[in-house]
Amino acid sequence: MALVRGCNFPDDLYYNVDDNVWARHESDGTIVVGMTTYSCALSGEIVAWTAKKVGRVVDQNKSTGTVESGKWVGPVKAPVSGEIAAINEAAVAVPSTINADPYGAGWLVRMKPYDWAGESSSLLTGLAAAEAFEAKMQTEGFPGCA
């Protein structure tokens, strides 16, 4: 696990650093999508999460749903293209779960990716991801995860 300015980035995940999201590729071919610890730190306490409906097709870097924190509303982008296969209803019911455990219980949607092999090459992992997050935090003047 990489630790960047106190924010953790598990090694088994694929990251879109610009959009601050992760994907985990599961053995059944689906992916699980969520926000990073860094994204949660920037947002503050999340008070609402509304996902697109199951069955909806989402292009890469387009919105899988919308989060709200401190009156800010914004999209959570899809790391790769695919169909929404499931929504984490526990995070819908108690959105602060997302802050509490962004890589575990606070996952957001499960997707059936259309071209994981092709599109995942645009995502970063391991050291490359850690370096890119460090650069992003530098640009954004981020002091660190608490």
Added chain:
Amino acid sequence: MDKTWRVIDTGLRPAAENIALNRALLEARQAGEIPNTLRFLRFRPSALLGYHQSAEQELDLDYCRANNIAVQRRITGGGAIYFDETQVGWELYLTKEILGCADMEQIARRICVAAARGISALGVEARYRPRNDIEVEGKKISGTGGAFEGNALMYQGTLLLRFDVEKMLRVLRIPAEKLSDKAISSARERVTNLADLLDQVPDLEVVKAALTEAFAREFGVSFVPGNLAAAELARYQDALAEIDHPDWVNLIDLPAADMPILQASRKFPGGLLRVSLAFDARAGRIRQVWFSGDFFVSPKRAVVDLEAVLRNVQLDGLEEIIRSFFARQQADLLMLTPDDFAAVIRQALG
């Protein structure tokens, strides 16, 4: 960095058009089609929901229908508001780079502090109250909220020039006894407007100039008047088709029964404390709280500040939030204790 930003005024419009312009300008800023922009706007009578709110839960829909009040959903968060010709809206469309910061709370604070300076230039003492209000003497004069899309963000606020409190109480399903004298006077303790504060309401152009100047100073830029660009108008037509539609307004559709208005009162050694609150039973969150009763707190505004802190909070942390609020605040409660406020809320929740 470009030191010249654009300022536009899109005039008095129906809510659907204004919200569609929010979407269009935010997308256009993200796509790099427009410069950083300050927009002023006004609304025909409208009830505006926060993005994640349900009309059934927040509004008196029969009253809105009977009185020609449009119901719309914002693209920003926060609570429902009543917006009409007596208010002016201000909005900034920026990229995160120019802020040098991506922390959403800090961005909101910086913009609100600047807006408060602009409002203060009109002759009142306006201040930012976390997380999203601008207040004068503890009373809200401007509510704000934001939306982001990639590296672009839009942050918007209202400014109450005059205000019809009674209408607000009718439109919004808020935790107050409707239209009783008590409710109206208690609303007047919580919201204010320039007409109540100044001998004369400044001309709209003066208000716009004060806000523009404040943002220019804060960001070290100058503003040049402009108009909507072709790219924005194209995006606006697409956005309007989506937003001027029941599917958008009903995007979140939850029954009013899931958000009951609960009340309780209790006599403590420090006095009678009454509470009225909107409780989101599904999420286990307090949405909004109003305290009243017969008790002594000095300064009086501490109660309203506490209400601001208790907006949209999870029930678990209630006692702790109230205790730490009073630990920070230099308030004199006489015999009343922080736990009394929590206790009466717990009583209302049953």
